[in-house]
Amino acid sequence: MSNEKDQKIVFKLIGLTVLMSVFTFAMVPLYDLFCEITGINGKIVDQALYQESEIDKEREITVEFVTSIKRGMPWEFNTQTKKVVVHPGELNEVMFFARNKSGYAITGQAIPSVTPGKASLYLNKTECFCFDQQTLKAGETIDMPMRFYLDPDIPDDIHTITMYYALFNASPDNDSSVAQK
Amino acid sequence: MGSHKPTGISRWLFTTNHKDIGTMYLWFSFIMFLTGGAFALGIRLELFQPGLQFWDPNTFNSLTTMHGLIMVFGAVMPAFVGLANWLIPMQIGAPDMALPRMNNWSFWILPFAFGLLLSSFFLPGGAPNFGWTFYAPLSTKFGPPSTDFFIFGVHLMGISSIMGAINVIVTVFNMRAPGMTLMKMPMFVWTWVITAFLLIMVMPVLAGAVTMMLTDRHFGTSFFDAAGGGDPVMFQHIFWFFGHPEVYIMILPAFGIASHIIPTFSRKPLFGYSSMVYATASIAFLSFIVWAHHMFTVGMPVVGELYFMIATMIIAVPTGVKIFNWVATMWQGSLTFETPMLFALAFVILFTLGGVSGVMLAMTPVDKQYHDTYFVVAHFHYVLFPGAIFGTIAAVYYWLPKWVGNMYNETLGKVHFWLSIIFVNLTFFPMHFSGLAGMQRRVPDYNMMFEDFNRMSSIGALGLGLTQLLFFYIVVQCVRGGTGKATGEVWEGAEGLEFTHLPSPAPYHSFDEAPEVK
Numbered sequence: 001m002s003n004e005k006d007q008k009i010v011f012k013l014i015g016l017t018v019l020m021s022v023f024t025f026a027m028v029p030l031y032d033l034f035c036e037i038t039g040i041n042g043k044i045v046d047q048a049l050y051q052e053s054e055i056d057k058e059r060e061i062t063v064e065f066v067t068s069i070k071r072g073m074p075w076e077f078n079t080q081t082k083k084v085v086v087h088p089g090e091l092n093e094v095m096f097f098a099r100n101k102s103g104y105a106i107t108g109q110a111i112p113s114v115t116p117g118k119a120s121l122y123l124n125k126t127e128c129f130c131f132d133q134q135t136l137k138a139g140e141t142i143d144m145p146m147r148f149y150l151d152p153d154i155p156d157d158i159h160t161i162t163m164y165y166a167l168f169n170a171s172p173d174n175d176s177s178v179a180q181k
Numbered sequence: 182m183g184s185h186k187p188t189g190i191s192r193w194l195f196t197t198n199h200k201d202i203g204t205m206y207l208w209f210s211f212i213m214f215l216t217g218g219a220f221a222l223g224i225r226l227e228l229f230q231p232g233l234q235f236w237d238p239n240t241f242n243s244l245t246t247m248h249g250l251i252m253v254f255g256a257v258m259p260a261f262v263g264l265a266n267w268l269i270p271m272q273i274g275a276p277d278m279a280l281p282r283m284n285n286w287s288f289w290i291l292p293f294a295f296g297l298l299l300s301s302f303f304l305p306g307g308a309p310n311f312g313w314t315f316y317a318p319l320s321t322k323f324g325p326p327s328t329d330f331f332i333f334g335v336h337l338m339g340i341s342s343i344m345g346a347i348n349v350i351v352t353v354f355n356m357r358a359p360g361m362t363l364m365k366m367p368m369f370v371w372t373w374v375i376t377a378f379l380l381i382m383v384m385p386v387l388a389g390a391v392t393m394m395l396t397d398r399h400f401g402t403s404f405f406d407a408a409g410g411g412d413p414v415m416f417q418h419i420f421w422f423f424g425h426p427e428v429y430i431m432i433l434p435a436f437g438i439a440s441h442i443i444p445t446f447s448r449k450p451l452f453g454y455s456s457m458v459y460a461t462a463s464i465a466f467l468s469f470i471v472w473a474h475h476m477f478t479v480g481m482p483v484v485g486e487l488y489f490m491i492a493t494m495i496i497a498v499p500t501g502v503k504i505f506n507w508v509a510t511m512w513q514g515s516l517t518f519e520t521p522m523l524f525a526l527a528f529v530i531l532f533t534l535g536g537v538s539g540v541m542l543a544m545t546p547v548d549k550q551y552h553d554t555y556f557v558v559a560h561f562h563y564v565l566f567p568g569a570i571f572g573t574i575a576a577v578y579y580w581l582p583k584w585v586g587n588m589y590n591e592t593l594g595k596v597h598f599w600l601s602i603i604f605v606n607l608t609f610f611p612m613h614f615s616g617l618a619g620m621q622r623r624v625p626d627y628n629m630m631f632e633d634f635n636r637m638s639s640i641g642a643l644g645l646g647l648t649q650l651l652f653f654y655i656v657v658q659c660v661r662g663g664t665g666k667a668t669g670e671v672w673e674g675a676e677g678l679e680f681t682h683l684p685s686p687a688p689y690h691s692f693d694e695a696p697e698v699k
Contacts, residue, residue, distance in 0.1 A: 006279050006351050013347045013381055020382050024389030024419065028404060031415050038482075070408065111407050117482065168408030 047131055048124035055089040056152050062160045063150075065094060073169040074102040075136070077110075088122075088150040096129060096144045098167070100136035107135045109170035115162045122151035123161065133170050194289075197281030198689060199266045200584070202288050206263025207577075209291060211653070213255030214570075216299070218646045220248035225639040227625050231632055241625035242310035243302070249313025250331075253431065254338045255295050257565065260573045261434040262287075262345045265373050267584060268576075269349060271679035271687055272367045274358025274696045279351040287344035294337035301327035312623060314424070317405035317416035321397045328398065332391045339384040346377035346384075358678070360698035364455060367677055371458050372437030375465045379426045379433075382469075386423040390416065414479050421472035429468045432532075432564060433461060435572025436503060439525045442579050443507050445675045446522035447514030453506040460499035460506075467496045477548045486545040493543035497536065504533055519672075520594030524575035527567055527602050535563030538613065553623075556616025562609045566645075571601070574652065581656065582671045583679055586686030587663035593655050600648040607641030 063086055065079045076099040086092050100106055110130040114120040125131075129144035136142060150161075187195065196202060223244045227235050236244065266284065270277055278284050301308040306325035309315070320328055353374050357366070366374075393404040393416075403409025405416045436457075444451045451457065474493045477486060507529050516522070538560040542548050551557060582588050611634035620631045627635065667685040679687065682696045 005355050009351045009354055010280070010347060013350060016381050017343055017385050020385035021389055024386045025393075027419055027422075028393075028415065031412070031418065035412075109408060111410075117480070166407065170408060 047128070048126055050091050050124075050126050050147075050149060053089050053152055055087050057087055059088055060085050061088065061150060061154070061158065063092075063148075064160065064162045065096075066162060066164045067096070068164070068166050070166055070168045073106070073108065073167055075100055075106065075108060075167060077108075077165075077167045086150060088152040088154055091126070091147060091149045093145055093147045096146060096165070097141065098134065098136065098144065099141040100138060103138045105135060105137045105171075106169060107133050107171045108167050109133045110165045110167050113164045113166070115164065116158065119154070119158050119161045122154040122158075123163075124149055124151060130165060195285070197277075197285050199270050199278045199281070199284065199691070200687070200689065202278075202284050203263045203266030203268075205288055206259050206266060209288070210256050210258075210260035210263060213251050213259065213295065214649070217248050217251035217256055218649065220244045220251065222642060222646055224248060225642040228627070228635045229639040230636070231627050231629050233626055236625065238625050239307055239310055242312075242623065243308040245623050246309045246312050246315075247298070247302075250298065250309075251295070252565070253313060253427070254335075255291075257431045257569045257573075258338075258342060259291060261373075261376070261431075261569075262342075264369075264434065264438075264573065264576050264580075265345070265349055268580065268679065269352055269370055269373060270356070271583075271683060271691045272370050272677055273353060273356060273361060274678050274682070274692050274698065275352060275356035276690045276692050278348050279356055280348045283344050284348055287341045287348070290337050290341040294334045294341065297330050297337070298334035301325075301330045304330070314420060315391075315394070316420070317394065317397070317413050321394050321405055324398070329395070332395050335391045336388055339388040342380050343384050346380035349373055349377040350381075358692070358695040358698050364458070365698060367437075368440035368451065368454070368457055369434065369437035372433040372440075372461055375461050376430050376433045379430050379465055379468070383423045383426045383430075386419060387427075390419045390423065393419075414476075417476045417479065418473065421475045422469075424475065425472040426465070426468040428561075428564075429464060431569045432572075433465070435528065435532075435569050436461060438572045438576040438579075439507060439528055441677065442521045442525040442575055443510050443529075445579075445672050446519060446525075447511045447516050448674055449510055449514040450676070451506070452509035452512075453502075456502055457506055460502040463499040464496060467492065467499070471496065474543055474548070477545050478552050490543055490545045494540060497540055500536055504529060504536075519578075520589075520591060520598055521575045521579035523595065523598045524571045524578065524601075527598070528571045528575060531567030531571070531605070532564055535560055535565075535568060538563065551616065553621055554616040555612040555620045555622060558622050559609050559612035559616055562612070566605055566609065567602075571605075574601075577656065579672075580679070581659055582663075582667035583683070583685050583687055585660050585663075586667055586684075587659050587661075588665055588667050589655050589659035589663050591664070593651065593658075597648060597651050597655060600651070601645065604641045604645035604648055608638050608645050609641075611635075611637045611641075 062083060064083045065081060067077050067079055069075060069077050077096070079094060079096045081094045084092060084094065098108065112128070112130045114123055125146065125148045127145060127147040129146065134142060134144070193201065193205060196205075223236070224241065227233070227241055227244075266278065269275075299308075304325075304327040306327060309320070309325065309328055309331045311320040311324055311328075315324075315331070353366070353370055393402070396402040397404050397406055397411075403411040405411050405413050407413060440451055440457060471489060471493045473481065473485065473489045477489070481489075518526075538556070542551055542557065542560055578589065578594055615631045615634040618631065620627055620634075669684045670680050671685060672680070675681075678692075678696055678698070683691065
């Protein structure tokens with residue numbers, strides 16, 4: 001480097017490069033935070049406690065349940081109830097079941113998502129299999145309850161909520177992250 | 182200063198001279214341009230008729246991916262860095278770039294980066310096949326093994342671009358001739374300084390994105406993997422936070438070039454110089470806050486869609502300022518139409534056309550129909566081929582006599598222009614129609630109804646590709662003597678230190694003594 005004047009600018013610019021690299025990785029937690037506050041992408045992560053409140057018998061909201069199984073997951077995974085009509089404020093329970101169809105033990109993780117996204121701010125789950133992972137032995141079957149209630153403040157334009165669960169293979173030795181054959 | 186350059190290959194390997202490095206950048210980008218062009222012809226060959234004829238779908242996907250990557254990172258960006266190397270020291274009255282050794286390094290990284298990328302064609306599983314935008318999880322979970330070659334290739338290109346950008350900024354800030362204040366700098370220098378800041382701010386974002394991909398693929402992280410709590414949509418946000426400023430990186434220097442050529446051949450000073458500077462800076466700023474217009478279909482809330490739609494449309498304002506300034510520069514000028522002027526005029530008209538289809542795409546409800554169709558392909562090829570590439574070609578015709586001291590063959594130059602303008606429109610204009618009718622991008626087969634449009638595009642692409650070989654011939658002929666010696670001024674009344682203060686060809690070390698700028 002030819003002189004001090006050059007060095008000064010070079011260091012500042014390298015600093016800017018480093019700053020932008022840090023910013024890129026900072027985008028990951030910021031993105032989650034932003035989504036959590038605004039409820040944009042329908043993620044629900046935390047377990048809620050049921051708070052007794054007035055049940056709004058006037059309003060009826062349809063809640064639908066959809067499940068899917070991701071690649072490399074030899075399980076059966078479904079819900080016994082496809083759809084329920086609920087009143088905001090009341091506690092509801094829905095049963096899901098899973099069966100390991102393979103000949104070995106597998107750990108599964110369900111990832112939830114809610115449509116419309118803003119409904120996630122008013123949807124409270126007191127119990128959900130998606131809060132933990134499930135390990136099933138070969139051929140084992142399990143019934144899993146999911147309890148939830150809707151916040152009575154839920155906006156008037158929400159009439160139907162779809163709760164979606166994608167089941168992933170979370171076994172530590174799972175190889176599905178390698179390119180397909 | 183005596184001439185003490187080594188000869189033969191070591192001259193090129195060890196050179197720290199801005200002209201030698203600029204030359205290498207330009208030839209490298211031309212080779213990449215032909216390589217990426219060959220991939221494009223492979224795509225057009227398959228799309229000449231419906232059904233699958235030449236490639237299996239995976240190879241077709243590799244061709245589209247590599248065409249995009251090579252053209253963006255291998256052809257357009259190095260071409261602009263090459264022009265910056267040649268022109269910035271001459272235009273600001275400096276002997277060379279501020280950091281000559283780093284300059285050498287930033288060039289010599291590139292052949293390795295692209296060697297790595299291109300070698301992936303010979304790996305099991307083939308070259309990257311997920312499109313140049315490499316959306317996760319297609320590129321993480323389902324990418325071929327060669328994806329890792331792609332990742333390291335991108336890292337290398339990123340390092341090279343950042344070093345090139347640092348060099349430009351230091352040179353411009355510290356080495357301007359006495360009297361050349363910031364607001365007296367030539368437009369090409371201004372647009373390049375702004376481009377350099379964009380590069381420094383977004384290349385680390387790209388590097389971060391591919392690093393996350395790498396750790397997702399091999400080290401058990403889940404940045405983009407929903408199973409582990411990550412989010413694939415976040416990939417698109419990070420990518421386009423890089424990607425949108427990137428498209429301005431590929432056009433701002435061409436704005437600078439047009440702002441030199443149009444005044445010269447209109448024999449009038451550039452209209453609204455300072456508004457040009459502010460417009461460029463505004464475009465650069467806006468480019469950071471509009472990225473999600475590339476992802477209107479991910480399911481954004483309406484407020485988000487409205488914001489990104491309106492912010493995107495605002496970019497048309499500073500861009501419009503530039504276009505009106507170029508037109509006002511020509512107004513009542515005594516225009517002549519030498520080859521550089523022809524290319525610059527085609528640039529202004531066709532870039533505007535690409536900009537107008539861009540405003541159409543900015544409208545969220547409309548975009549939901551256009552998304553991922555050939556209309557988008559038509560849009561960005563109109564801003565890139567007649568925009569970035571015509572800009573580069575115009576610059577080469579305009580400054581080549583200054584660089585080598587000889588005039589190129591004007592007749593052949595005009596033939597090159599007319600063939601290019603016919604074929605570029607024949608190739609890309611029909612894509613607007615097939616796209617509006619619903620033809621998808623990146624698919625090797627298509628509905629019979631699109632056949633006519635695709636035939637036109639394929640014939641145009643072949644012609645456009647062959648025409649660029651004529652450009653190669655014209656440049657080589659000019660370097661070897663051309664049609665006679667160029668004067669120091671080269672073009673009647675050309676402004677700028679490189680024309681008023683330097684002979685043709687420009688000496689090896691541009692300015693031994695800094696000129697005085699009044």
